[in-house]
Amino acid sequence: MTPSELKNSILQLAIQGKLVPQLPDEGTGDELYRKIQSEKQALIKAGKIKKEKPLPEISDDEKPFDIPESWRWVRTENVISLLSGQDLPPTKYNSVNQGIPYITGASNFAKDDLIINRWTPNAQAIAHAGDLLLTCKGTVGKTFILNISEVHIARQIMALTPIIIDTDFLKYFIESQIKSLQSMAKSMIPGIERANILNLPLPLPPLAEQKRIVAKIEELLPLVDRYAEAWNRLEALNKRFPDDLKKSLFQLAIQGKLVPQLPDEGTGEELYRKIQSEKQALIKAGKIKKEKPLPEIADDEKPFDIPESWRWVRLGDIAFIQSSKRVFEKDYVSDGIPFFRSKEIGDLCRGEQIKTQLFITREHYERLKEEYGVPQKGDILITSVGTIGNTWLCDGREFYYKDGNITQICSSKLFYSKYVQLFINSPLFFSQAKATVAGTAYSALTIIKLKQMLLPLPPLAEQKRIVAKLEEILPLCERLK
Numbered sequence: 054m055t056p057s058e059l060k061n062s063i064l065q066l067a068i069q070g071k072l073v074p075q076l077p078d079e080g081t082g083d084e085l086y087r088k089i090q091s092e093k094q095a096l097i098k099a100g101k102i103k104k105e106k107p108l109p110e111i112s113d114d115e116k117p118f119d120i121p122e123s124w125r126w127v128r129t130e131n132v133i134s135l136l137s138g139q140d141l142p143p144t145k146y147n148s149v150n151q152g153i154p155y156i157t158g159a160s161n162f163a164k165d166d167l168i169i170n171r172w173t174p175n176a177q178a179i180a181h182a183g184d185l186l187l188t189c190k191g192t193v194g195k196t197f198i199l200n201i202s203e204v205h206i207a208r209q210i211m212a213l214t215p216i217i218i219d220t221d222f223l224k225y226f227i228e229s230q231i232k233s234l235q236s237m238a239k240s241m242i243p244g245i246e247r248a249n250i251l252n253l254p255l256p257l258p259p260l261a262e263q264k265r266i267v268a269k270i271e272e273l274l275p276l277v278d279r280y281a282e283a284w285n286r287l288e289a290l291n292k293r294f295p296d297d298l299k300k301s302l303f304q305l306a307i308q309g310k311l312v313p314q315l316p317d318e319g320t321g322e323e324l325y326r327k328i329q330s331e332k333q334a335l336i337k338a339g340k341i342k343k344e345k346p347l348p349e350i351a352d353d354e355k356p357f358d359i360p361e362s363w364r365w366v367r368l369g370d371i372a373f374i375q376s377s378k379r380v381f382e383k384d385y386v387s388d389g390i391p392f393f394r395s396k397e398i399g400d401l402c403r404g405e406q407i408k409t410q411l412f413i414t415r416e417h418y419e420r421l422k423e424e425y426g427v428p429q430k431g432d433i434l435i436t437s438v439g440t441i442g443n444t445w446l447c448d449g450r451e452f453y454y455k456d457g458n459i460t461q462i463c464s465s466k467l468f469y470s471k472y473v474q475l476f477i478n479s480p481l482f483f484s485q486a487k488a489t490v491a492g493t494a495y496s497a498l499t500i501i502k503l504k505q506m507l508l509p510l511p512p513l514a515e516q517k518r519i520v521a522k523l524e525e526i527l528p529l530c531e532r533l534k
Contacts, residue, residue: 056281063273064229068256070121073265075258082125082257089132089217096216102134111254120256130251133223134214137247138206139178146173153179157207159192167201176205180212185224187211190244194231196224211250222263225270226255295530302526303479307509309360312518314511321364321510328371328467341373347505356481359509369504372473373463376500377456378425385411390418391452395436395443398459402436402443418453427453431464433474437498441486444477446470460503472516475523476508 054062066072096102111126120126146155152174154167161168180186181203188195190209198220199212206212215223227234230253234245258266305311335341347367355365368374380392389412393401400407421427428434430449435442438458454461464470476482489502511519 056277056284059280060274060277061229063270063277064225067266067270068226068229069118070124070256070258072269073262075121075123075262077123079123079259079261081123081259082127085217085259086125086127086131086257093131093134093216096134102214105130105135105251108252115254117254121258123259123262125257127255127257128251129253129255132216132218132255132257134216135247135250136178136180136184136206136212136214138208138210138212140207141173141175141205145175146171148172152176154201154204155207156186156204156210158190158209159188159195162186162188162195162197167197167199167204169204173205176203178206178212179203180206180210181214183214183220185213185215185220185227187213187227187250189246189250193235193245194228196228198224211247213250217260218257219260219263219267221267221271222258225267299478299527299530300480302523302530303475304481306519306523307476307479307481308357309363309509309511312515312522314360314362314515316362318362318512318514320362320512321366324467324512325364325366325371325510328465331465331467344369350507354507356484356507360511362512362515364510366508366510367504368462368473368506368508371468371508371510372465374500374504375461375463376459377454377461378421379456380413380417380453384413384417386414388412389414391450392454393434393452393459394455395439395458398434398436398445398454399440399443401445413453418451421453427451428461429464431470433462433464433470433477435460435462435477435498435503437503439496441490441496441498442477442483444474446474460498460500462503467513468510469513469516469520471520472511473508475520481509482506 063072093102097104108128108130111128116126140157141155146152148170150172152172153176154169155171155173155176156167156169157171180199182199182201184199186197186199186206188209189211213223213227227250234249234253237245237249302311332341336343347369350365350367359365385392391397391407392411392413393407394411396409397407397411418427428447430447432447433444434447434454435444436458437460462470462473485506486498489498490496
């Protein structure tokens with residue numbers, strides 16, 4: 054049960070006479086009704102309220118539930134005087150605290166007070182202290198018991214003046230009817246009319262019982278507030294749980310705890326030596342440039358233990374990492390080869406349609422391809438400025454991407470790109486990225502910093518088994534959302 058449902062349930066019990074016991078010495082609703090009618094006629098005769106057109110008696114099929122024998126069904130019109138608000142043109146009000154306060158809607162209702170920023174010397178629709186204010190257009194159903202001497206109300210507000218009934222009881226009754234009142238809105242802008250309020254069947258208890266009902270409600274509402282706090286914490290936890298579970302799975306995966314290690318698959322050390330041998334061959338063949346050696350990994354840098362068959366490496370030791378060549382806005386065309394920025398990589402990362410399509414010409418793309426090369430299937434693109442860590446695994450389509458904001462991790466037959474992408478989605482990556490950009494003017498993960506990141510390296514076959522296990526489990530996390 055939501056906090057709102059719990060509060061509504063309490064209010065419903067209250068207006069059904071089930072929240073407090075009935076006491077015979079408190080009289081009856083029928084006796085109170087006769088007093089109210091006598092008072093109402095006196096007020097009409099004195100010109101203090103207007104006479105309303107009599108409404109028909111409440112039929113049995115209008116009564117939504119049974120009430121105690123000591124209560125009486127009445128129409129709300131029988132126990133209140135209703136004032137509709139009137140809008141004032143800007144020339145008729147000011148903001149310098151001269152005249153009567155002028156309120157226009159729900160934005161003026163704070164929890165225990167009114168927010169007043171307009172005043173008028175031309176007040177006509179005047180509500181008085183003790184009236185129940187009800188927003189009736191736009192934001193429908195907000196209530197406030199007026200606690201200052203008088204205000205002018207705009208047409209978005211009604212003022213209900215109770216006649217020998219408890220104002221708080223009336224307030225809680227109206228709040229219990231809000232959903233029903235909102236369903237009566239007839240226009241494009243939600244709103245309720247005078248007749249919607251005046252025609253409401255109201256269960257009328259004796260006045261003393263009304264006060265006891267109000268006291269019981271106000272005893273229970275702080276408990277509802279505490280329940281709401283716990284509910285909201287639980288809702289936040291439930292909302293985070295699938296993502297937190299995914300993070301835990303990624304972390305378990307790179308700690309070697311998601312699948313068993315198999316001796317016949319070799320070791321991370323053997324794989325690392327193969328990668329270094331391949332790298333030297335590519336340098337010798339002139340296919341990649343020789344780079345400055347990365348620092349050795351000290352024991353105190355290693356954030357956790359990994360299986361004996363694995364090896365800690367720096368990402369730049371196993372992968373060639375680069376960015377693109379500069380493409381200027383003047384190079385964009387209306388059609389051609391897609392051009393991706395961080396926004397588009399974010400869309401692709403989330404599996405969404407690209408929201409903004411940018412293109413460069415085929416000729417421009419072919420020139421870049423010939424001179425510098427373009428991303429290949431299996432390469433990883435990672436956003437490196439602003440929102441860091443969105444990744445997309447290139448799927449073989451033709452495209453180019455923005456330099457600086459996106460970094461390219463080139464694929465290799467000696468490591469599994471999906472495992473490196475898994476690492477980038479792990480808490481280990483994000484903790485290193487956060488430490489890297491801490492204290493800088495803006496969030497940016499440079500190629501140098503990315504190369505220096507620590508990565509736990511399993512054998513190639515185990516990398517593939519880890520990814521397969523994750524791909525089996527992750528859809529279950531999505532079903533939890």
